[in-house]
Amino acid sequence: MLDLSVNIGSVPLRSPVIIASGTWGYDESLWREDLLRHVGAVCSKAITESPKDGNPGHRIWETPCGLLNSIGLQNTGIDDFVDEKVPKLKSYGVPIIANVSMEDEIGLVRMVERLVEVADCVDAIELNVSCPNVDKGCMSWGVSPVLTSQAVSMVREIWKGPLWVKMTPQAPDPEGVARAAEDSGADALVVANTWLGMAIDVDGKKAVFDRVVAGFSGPAVFPMALRLVWQVSAAVSIPVIGCGGVSSGRDLLSMIMAGATAVELGTGMFRDIRLPENILREVKAYMTKEKVEDLRSLVGIAKR
Amino acid sequence: MSGNVDDFPCKITAREMVGEDILSIRVRCPSIAESIYPGQFVLLRDPSWGMDPLLMRPFAVSAVHGEDLELLIKLIGRGTSLLAERSVGDDLVVRGPMGRGFSSPKSSPIYVAGALGAAPLLFARQVFGAGRFVLGVPGEGWGPFVDHLEARCPEIEVFSDDGSIGVRGTALDGLEKGESSPIYACGPMGMMAAMVKLEPVSCQVSLESRMACGIGACCGCVIETVQGKRRVCADGPVFNLEEVVWNA
Numbered sequence A: 001m002l003d004l005s006v007n008i009g010s011v012p013l014r015s016p017v018i019i020a021s022g023t024w025g026y027d028e029s030l031w032r033e034d035l036l037r038h039v040g041a042v043c044s045k046a047i048t049e050s051p052k053d054g055n056p057g058h059r060i061w062e063t064p065c066g067l068l069n070s071i072g073l074q075n076t077g078i079d080d081f082v083d084e085k086v087p088k089l090k091s092y093g094v095p096i097i098a099n100v101s102m103e104d105e106i107g108l109v110r111m112v113e114r115l116v117e118v119a120d121c122v123d124a125i126e127l128n129v130s131c132p133n134v135d136k137g138c139m140s141w142g143v144s145p146v147l148t149s150q151a152v153s154m155v156r157e158i159w160k161g162p163l164w165v166k167m168t169p170q171a172p173d174p175e176g177v178a179r180a181a182e183d184s185g186a187d188a189l190v191v192a193n194t195w196l197g198m199a200i201d202v203d204g205k206k207a208v209f210d211r212v213v214a215g216f217s218g219p220a221v222f223p224m225a226l227r228l229v230w231q232v233s234a235a236v237s238i239p240v241i242g243c244g245g246v247s248s249g250r251d252l253l254s255m256i257m258a259g260a261t262a263v264e265l266g267t268g269m270f271r272d273i274r275l276p277e278n279i280l281r282e283v284k285a286y287m288t289k290e291k292v293e294d295l296r297s298l299v300g301i302a303k304r
Numbered sequence B: 001m002s003g004n005v006d007d008f009p010c011k012i013t014a015r016e017m018v019g020e021d022i023l024s025i026r027v028r029c030p031s032i033a034e035s036i037y038p039g040q041f042v043l044l045r046d047p048s049w050g051m052d053p054l055l056m057r058p059f060a061v062s063a064v065h066g067e068d069l070e071l072l073i074k075l076i077g078r079g080t081s082l083l084a085e086r087s088v089g090d091d092l093v094v095r096g097p098m099g100r101g102f103s104s105p106k107s108s109p110i111y112v113a114g115a116l117g118a119a120p121l122l123f124a125r126q127v128f129g130a131g132r133f134v135l136g137v138p139g140e141g142w143g144p145f146v147d148h149l150e151a152r153c154p155e156i157e158v159f160s161d162d163g164s165i166g167v168r169g170t171a172l173d174g175l176e177k178g179e180s181s182p183i184y185a186c187g188p189m190g191m192m193a194a195m196v197k198l199e200p201v202s203c204q205v206s207l208e209s210r211m212a213c214g215i216g217a218c219c220g221c222v223i224e225t226v227q228g229k230r231r232v233c234a235d236g237p238v239f240n241l242e243e244v245v246w247n248a
Helices: A077-090 A105-117 A145-158 A174-183 A219-235 A249-258 A267-271 A275-290 B030-035 B078-084 B115-128 B143-152 B189-198
Strands: A006-008 A011-013 A017-019 A041-043 A060-063 A066-069 A096-101 A124-128 A163-166 A188-191 A195-198 A213-217 A240-243 A262-265 B007-017 B022-028 B041-045 B057-065 B068-074 B091-098 B110-114 B132-137 B157-160 B183-186 B203-206 B222-225 B228-231 B238-240
Touching: A017 A275, A066 A195, A066 A219, A066 A267, A077 A096, A077 A105, A096 A105, A105 A145, A124 A145, A145 A163, A145 A174, A174 A188, A174 A219, A188 A219, A213 A219, A219 A240, A219 A249, A240 A249, A249 A262, A249 A275, A262 A275, A267 A275, B022 B078, B022 B143, B030 B068, B030 B091, B041 B068, B057 B078, B057 B115, B068 B078, B068 B115, B110 B115, B110 B189, B115 B132, B115 B143, B115 B183, B115 B203, B132 B143, B183 B189, B189 B203
Parallel strands: A017 A041, A017 A262, A041 A096, A096 A124, A124 A163, A163 A188, A188 A240, A240 A262, B110 B132, B110 B183, B132 B157, B183 B203
Antiparallel strands: A006 A011, A060 A066, A066 A213, A195 A213, B007 B022, B007 B091, B022 B068, B041 B057, B041 B091, B057 B068, B203 B238, B222 B228
């Protein structure tokens, strides 16, 4: 019997495949048992203290094997998440990870205080200090070990449950940020979020996005995400969740062998809504062929 | 959202270029053909693409023929150009039906199309019945497309910007101010924004937007409405004319 269950700190997941923040909506048609059967957990869309409209102008631009986005954290705010979304999400029977996007200290504290009210329904907080598509807060905290430490400490003081930190690949010293997060009480690290990129509208002779820069994701970033997982997992002792361009079973296995305990799927979900199922089928075939019964035995194996 | 997020393998059953850069294609997909409603759309991907192009492409359905969906596709980028290279019998993947379609009319409707915007309106006409069908095209070069539409919609009234086809003018020149018949419209944003000035009693518009997921998850395709930002893929693509903020 193949065992694909994993533990992210104290959070048991039936599968190492997690749906990344911003890539799964709240519409009921998406929360079907057959679509989520193979999913370990679902991360909410990034939540901010107040509702956000997101960015104006173009928000999406496809590149070869990749995707630029400038959504800008459009969401209905923490109060709507706690009061309206959480009760529904709880009924679907899939672990829910609340992706909390940090803009400032006061807002972060208020969001976490509200999540404490529904702590029995939220399986972990994923502290997002990594979104590149907003001017205020977020990635500016995640590029600094000191500010990351401050942010994690603030959450840890209020939230006693599982706490993941979603890192930015823009950090000049990713190991330093990772260690700062671990030392401040993070239970796991998500490595990473989108890369900064941009696109030019050659016909219009101007930048495509109003903010000029945008977040780059998709299969094109996979080798860079894999490298970060390798680096960061060597620097910390808490679990690492690989995130960036995972599109196949071999991608998942590569992340695991580089030191990840699980992966998050983002852009790949847009292309193939049954990607979790298809990835796990491939992983199971590999495990059968290689006579590996427990996926956890492969974590970091490429480093040994 | 009201759509179906399932993917279906399907085969191309017919293809024809109906203009220099306009493809008419039929794909056999019984489950979508039996359930799709006018104004809803489908997402299309070619398995041979691998990871490039990465995303599925959204298209309006222009007709249902038995188990086949018919689409009218303007070749505007790499994905659509690659689709045009496919042949009858080739495999595609289709997801749908997606989004919210038109509400059915209470009286004989007027269909107002700007160029390729005719696609969802042809399907609406097939289901809701014939009414006035007003089409505006840029002009020279759109003859084969107009011929294609006239073959299935003989009552069509054609306007062209340069007067080379039909009457000189835009599709809106075919409308009266304060039109009381229900209007279904699809075309360039400028055309639909201009419809507001005509103050029609009832008008539903089908919008287009650059999309990533097409399932209501990413918020990449939003438009500004009087209720705030709404997703074209899941809250639309059909909206009431008066709920869209056209000068956003």
